[in-house]
Amino acid sequence: MYVSFITDAHFKACVRYVLSSYSNAVNLRDSISKSIDKGDIFKSDLFSNVVDPFKMTFDIQKIGLKEWVNKEVLRQLDKSVEQKMGEFHQRLLGGIDGWVDLGIGHEVDLMKEDKTVYLEIKNKYNTCSSDALKGVRGKLEEITKENHQAVGYWAYIISNTVQKSGVEVWVKRGFNQIDAIRKIWGEEVYSLVTGQEKALEQVYNILPTVIRDVVKEDEIEDLSFIINQIALLIEPFLDEIKERIYREVF
Numbered sequence: 001m002y003v004s005f006i007t008d009a010h011f012k013a014c015v016r017y018v019l020s021s022y023s024n025a026v027n028l029r030d031s032i033s034k035s036i037d038k039g040d041i042f043k044s045d046l047f048s049n050v051v052d053p054f055k056m057t058f059d060i061q062k063i064g065l066k067e068w069v070n071k072e073v074l075r076q077l078d079k080s081v082e083q084k085m086g087e088f089h090q091r092l093l094g095g096i097d098g099w100v101d102l103g104i105g106h107e108v109d110l111m112k113e114d115k116t117v118y119l120e121i122k123n124k125y126n127t128c129s130s131d132a133l134k135g136v137r138g139k140l141e142e143i144t145k146e147n148h149q150a151v152g153y154w155a156y157i158i159s160n161t162v163q164k165s166g167v168e169v170w171v172k173r174g175f176n177q178i179d180a181i182r183k184i185w186g187e188e189v190y191s192l193v194t195g196q197e198k199a200l201e202q203v204y205n206i207l208p209t210v211i212r213d214v215v216k217e218d219e220i221e222d223l224s225f226i227i228n229q230i231a232l233l234i235e236p237f238l239d240e241i242k243e244r245i246y247r248e249v250f
Contacts, residue, residue, distance in 0.1 A: 002206045005194040010095035015207075015214050018088050021080040025073055025226045032233050041237045042244045046230070049076065053246045065238065066231040073227055086123035089157055092203065093121070093193045107139045108152070110193070118143050121155040121189065137175055144180040153192070154183045157200070167192070 002011050028046050035044035059068040090109045094101020100111045110119040120136045140152030165186025190199035
């Protein structure tokens, strides 16, 4: 067993969800191959976003084509991966006995089955905009107003403060202070849901093993191999790509 508070199958399912973002590298490779067959590599998904032609030139000359492809592919994948990190924690914690992952489109993300605790969970402190955070606060106030036994939390895993983990009443400008509405962050989030200290650390330490097991079980292609294939595909068209990128931007 990877950790004591969730099943191995659930842990793997959460890891698969995040790893699915990296499969977009396969889509990029296939898109390039199809575009080459159609006679216009520039129509591939790799160039669907604006590329700085000057930065590209510096990078290719300094670090080489393969490393530039590596950086560009990872840059495009990163946004999708980042979006899924908050959902990773939501899904993982939602698989703990006594808790429910409410999914997308509900008032909050997680709920204790007895309806005494509600969490809106984010990966980072700054994930929410000011307006979105006001919305979170409003939803938690509605929940605790309707259910006087409930405690609502704005939860985030990664803090921007010196105090890396903690829990306190959520004092927010423009809102009344309500003891039943709190913010919780870092290891305290996992401790609250699992009832175990250092639960987040347990997840972090075993995560590489779970990733390796999922990659092996699902026979997921190695990302570095895919990136190398992409570099080999575009190398013969490098001069054409550089010219097209410049014309697209200017």
